[in-house]
Amino acid sequence: SQTIHQWPATLVQPVGSPLSLECTVEGTSNPNLYWYRQAAGRGLQLLFYSVGIGQISSEVPQNLSASRPQDRQFILSSKKLLLSDSGFYLCAWDPGQVVSEAFFGQGTRLTVV
Amino acid sequence: AQSVTQLDSHVSVSEGTPVLLRCNYSSSYSPSLFWYVQHPNKGLQLLLKYTSAATLVKGINGFEAEFKKSETSFHLTKPSAHMSDAAEYFCVVSRGPNFGNEKLTFGTGTRLTIIP
Numbered sequence: 001s002q003t004i005h006q007w008p009a010t011l012v013q014p015v016g017s018p019l020s021l022e023c024t025v026e027g028t029s030n031p032n033l034y035w036y037r038q039a040a041g042r043g044l045q046l047l048f049y050s051v052g053i054g055q056i057s058s059e060v061p062q063n064l065s066a067s068r069p070q071d072r073q074f075i076l077s078s079k080k081l082l083l084s085d086s087g088f089y090l091c092a093w094d095p096g097q098v099v100s101e102a103f104f105g106q107g108t109r110l111t112v113v
Numbered sequence: 114a115q116s117v118t119q120l121d122s123h124v125s126v127s128e129g130t131p132v133l134l135r136c137n138y139s140s141s142y143s144p145s146l147f148w149y150v151q152h153p154n155k156g157l158q159l160l161l162k163y164t165s166a167a168t169l170v171k172g173i174n175g176f177e178a179e180f181k182k183s184e185t186s187f188h189l190t191k192p193s194a195h196m197s198d199a200a201e202y203f204c205v206v207s208r209g210p211n212f213g214n215e216k217l218t219f220g221t222g223t224r225l226t227i228i229p
Contacts, residue, residue, distance in 0.1 A: 004156075006156075009154075032213065032214065032215070034214065034215070042221055042222075043203060043219035043220050043221045043222055044157075044203070044219040045219075046215065046217070049214075049215045057215070059215075088154075090156055090157070092156075092157075092214070094213070094214050096213075100213075100214070101159045101162070102157075102159070102214045102217070103156075104156030104157040104158070105156050106154075106155055106156050107154065107155065107156055109154065
């Protein structure tokens with residue numbers, strides 16, 4: 001069966017520090033991968049998605065970047081965090097078929113102080 | 114363009130009573146619609162989806178939703194609430210059956226509280 005791992009679960013970082021959140025998927029190959037951010041009281045905002053190794057699409061301009069160094073690994077990064085980067089970050093995958101269910105990781109609660 | 118509006122940010126019901134979570138959508142296409150549930154500090158889980166087949170969709174945990182094109186609605190219901198239903202619920206619209214998850218638009222969520 002397929003599983004998705006996302007870590008860390010919680011993170012407190014000072015303003016200006018770097019960020020690296022990692023997401024890996026097991027039990028499938030060539031998945032579509034997604035990074036979402038969920039701010040308090042708001043819906044999910046798609047940040048990045050990837051349909052293959054090295055292929056990254058960004059939905060909104062921001063202080064963050066994403067990379068997909070391996071087929072089932074998706075990394076969210078920042079060189080210098082801002083206070084506004086605080087939020088709940090969710091990684092998700094789907095099998096690459098249209099109208100397929102998206103499977104979400106457990107999320108990372110990021111607090112920038 | 115597409116959008117989704119969840120009409121209630123917070124709904125409270127007593128255990129054993131019916132649940133109604135309201136969702137209206139706007140889309141220039143023939144959309145696909147989803148309901149996802151999120152328990153505290155957890156990822157989202159799919160409850161049900163509508164993809165242009167039967168307008169009454171049954172999901173997991175006794176939930177169902179009806180697609181009403183004339184009303185542009187996709188309300189989520191359950192006949193009898195259980196304590197374990199307490200969570201955040203998201204209505205989601207996709208551009209249509211030929212588009213992937215990168216074209217999803219999420220509602221702002223409805224927090225469901227169950228009163229013992």
